Amino acid sequence: MEFISQPREYGDVRENPFYPNHETMFILNQLKKTGLLRINEPIETLIEKEIPDFESLYGDQNQIKEFPVDENRLQSIRKILNLEADFPAKIVVISDDEKLLKHYLSSIAGSPDRVLFEYNMFLIKFSLGPGLEFIFIGILASPQLLKLLSVVSEQIHGFIFLINAQNLNKVGYFSYLINQALVQHPIPAACAVTYLNANQTLENVQSQFFLNWDISWTKFEANNVQSMVHLIESVQPVEPIEIGEEEGEEE
Numbered sequence: 001m002e003f004i005s006q007p008r009e010y011g012d013v014r015e016n017p018f019y020p021n022h023e024t025m026f027i028l029n030q031l032k033k034t035g036l037l038r039i040n041e042p043i044e045t046l047i048e049k050e051i052p053d054f055e056s057l058y059g060d061q062n063q064i065k066e067f068p069v070d071e072n073r074l075q076s077i078r079k080i081l082n083l084e085a086d087f088p089a090k091i092v093v094i095s096d097d098e099k100l101l102k103h104y105l106s107s108i109a110g111s112p113d114r115v116l117f118e119y120n121m122f123l124i125k126f127s128l129g130p131g132l133e134f135i136f137i138g139i140l141a142s143p144q145l146l147k148l149l150s151v152v153s154e155q156i157h158g159f160i161f162l163i164n165a166q167n168l169n170k171v172g173y174f175s176y177l178i179n180q181a182l183v184q185h186p187i188p189a190a191c192a193v194t195y196l197n198a199n200q201t202l203e204n205v206q207s208q209f210f211l212n213w214d215i216s217w218t219k220f221e222a223n224n225v226q227s228m229v230h231l232i233e234s235v236q237p238v239e240p241i242e243i244g245e246e247e248g249e250e251e
Helices: 010-014 021-033 043-048 054-058 071-081 098-109 145-155 171-184 202-206 225-234 243-250
Strands: 089-095 116-118 121-127 133-140 158-164 189-194 216-219
Touching: 071 225, 089 098, 089 145, 089 171, 098 121, 098 133, 098 158, 098 225, 133 145, 145 171, 158 171, 189 202, 189 225, 202 216, 216 225
Parallel strands: 089 133, 089 158, 158 189, 189 216
Antiparallel strands: 116 121, 121 133
């Protein structure tokens, strides 16, 4: 554990002087399975790979969390996300706050050890009732984001952009990534804000972003799982904002 307490190249770990190679590999595999080891693959390697269907990553997971909603709401969600029957909906959850992203996903999944980390993405699976399973794909808003989105390509149905109202230091860069993500994938999306203080409003936070898209904005309680799950219903179709429209409004 002391040897891998900081980021290491795979070759250096494999050739450590403490154990034979096969024992080292066994230990690394056990640490990865228990969520104690995080492995980052180069983006270039990921792009060259054929990423399997995300649902196959849960082949040995017999039980998933269920958050039942009534049939009318299920039908509305299916329609907005343009879902095919019997296939899980895949939503990409993006945040520039890693702590918030992990908290959000682990809360819905039930515990941190039910959050898988594969292909530099965090993955959870849950259900809104019979016939409607969701896979949330968590990705950090970083320089790698757009390349990772090219990996998942046409497999996704929507975006949720998580925003910590107490951490708005990189609003400009996050705005850029949101804009570019929607250029790549103009699919239903929502910006979801949490941790608003007494002096903040949703509109105030929204005004600090520079988005070229007409997108749904909402707020949620970071300590309320139902509030987190219900963000799915805030995901709505997006439309590009025409420059002429903005100028007309200013006049």
